[in-house]
Amino acid sequence: MDVRTLCLGALCITDATGYDIKKMFESAFNHFQHASYGSIYPALRQLEESGLVSSHEEPGTKHPARKVFSVTDEGHQSFIEALVSTPPAEQLRSDFLVLLFFAHLLPTEVLAHKLAEAEAAYQENLSYLESIAGKCEHTAGVQFTIDLGIRTLRGKLAFLRERRDHLLANHKLIPMQWEDRGS
Amino acid sequence: MDVRTLCLGALCITDATGYDIKKMFESAFNHFQHASYGSIYPALRQLEESGLVSSHEEPGTKHPARKVFSVTDEGHQSFIEALVSTPPAEQLRSDFLVLLFFAHLLPTEVLAHKLAEAEAAYQENLSYLESIAGKCEHTAGVQFTIDLGIRTLRGKLAFLRERRDHLLANHKLIPMQWEDRGS
DNA sequence: TCGAACATGTAAAAGGTTACATGATTAC
DNA sequence: GTAATCATGTAACCTTTTACATGTTCGA
Numbered sequence A, B: 001m002d003v004r005t006l007c008l009g010a011l012c013i014t015d016a017t018g019y020d021i022k023k024m025f026e027s028a029f030n031h032f033q034h035a036s037y038g039s040i041y042p043a044l045r046q047l048e049e050s051g052l053v054s055s056h057e058e059p060g061t062k063h064p065a066r067k068v069f070s071v072t073d074e075g076h077q078s079f080i081e082a083l084v085s086t087p088p089a090e091q092l093r094s095d096f097l098v099l100l101f102f103a104h105l106l107p108t109e110v111l112a113h114k115l116a117e118a119e120a121a122y123q124e125n126l127s128y129l130e131s132i133a134g135k136c137e138h139t140a141g142v143q144f145t146i147d148l149g150i151r152t153l154r155g156k157l158a159f160l161r162e163r164r165d166h167l168l169a170n171h172k173l174i175p176m177q178w179e180d181r182g183s
Numbered sequence C: 001t002c003g004a005a006c007a008t009g010t011a012a013a014a015g016g017t018t019a020c021a022t023g024a025t026t027a028c
Numbered sequence D: 001g002t003a004a005t006c007a008t009g010t011a012a013c014c015t016t017t018t019a020c021a022t023g024t025t026c027g028a
Helices: A003-013 A018-026 A037-049 A073-085 A095-101 A108-133 A140-169 B003-013 B018-026 B037-049 B073-085 B095-101 B108-133 B140-169
Strands: A053-057 A067-071 A090-094 B053-057 B067-071 B090-094
Touching (some): A003 A018, A003 A067, A018 A037, A037 A053, A037 A067, A067 A073, A095 B003, A095 B140, A108 A140, A140 B140, B003 B073, B067 B073, B095 B108
Antiparallel strands (some): A053 A067, B053 B067
8 A cells, every 4th residue: 555545544534734644654554654755745746636635725824834635525435445455465574583584693792682672662662552542532443453553562572572582592693604605 | 674685695595596585585584575576686786796796607508597696705794784783673564454444434344354354364474484483494583583473473363353253343334424524 | 042843845866566578497 | 288487687667765955833
């Protein structure tokens, strides 16, 4: 699912400016999609060109003026179609797992440090999700995504804490020549 | 971590052709990185140009000839440096969670179908990881990535099965006008 | 008054996918 | 003989990030 479609989705929740939508990507969408201004603003322009959203500038002394976008009926319909036709895929991109995969090439102290960093990152995500879990009213679906995230992060943290010491205790740096690549 | 660096990593495990490396992305690397031929072959060329890998064509009648790449000492060193300087970040991109987030816009049957598809996908990934978990000898780090993957997928599957019925039972499609967008 | 947050946007570059083009070898 | 697998590579396109450029408003 691309940023363009997610922006359309965001506007199906509430009218918003590009700035507001960035905020949504940083909070509600954070644990399953990322996006920067450089993709959001062009996406909004394209959506407007295709008639899926409309905008009106809010009057006022502000500079630049807030440009508030609203989804059109066609946009709403189009978003639902996008949802229906998108397979429920999931893709992880994890530098942490790459690191572990090649742990035998790293000094023990570096590995230990990376594990600690990863744990802190998991913990931070978990704390955020826990903080919003009970806070405001969510639709059942949104609550489901939050709870699934919490469950997953708790599982990962538990695993990390259980196995980290064992991994580090048995860790041996395998030097460059570990592999026999004669010729 | 980009495809170029991962290819270098792959060659730190064993000499390989572009085709072999694609296979690694589809198996061992599958649960944390993806890559297509269109990124692998150019990456290999760049790596060779920078002197981080070398190649030799295997003689034989084959057409096209196998072009086997090996990491150079410099390449090995460079990969280790990349590992050390890469923060252990993790990023999920999940169309499944997007779907759940907007579940209130979907008919119940569609939602049910998506949940079933997601469950099947999780199950397939889990079965694959379980199948390789005990099969061959892995380094401790590789075993760690596999076990973490198994733990995570089991957690997600358990959550899905626990909560799916409740989600579907309480599901109400909120029609287009659910939001008051007067004006 | 000073820094954080609000607010919009562009341009270049990076990174990757998809589709194409080609052909040999192997297992059934 | 025919389908799957092995094997290499390119070109066009798509998406997204990074870095830049600009200026306001609000709270401490």
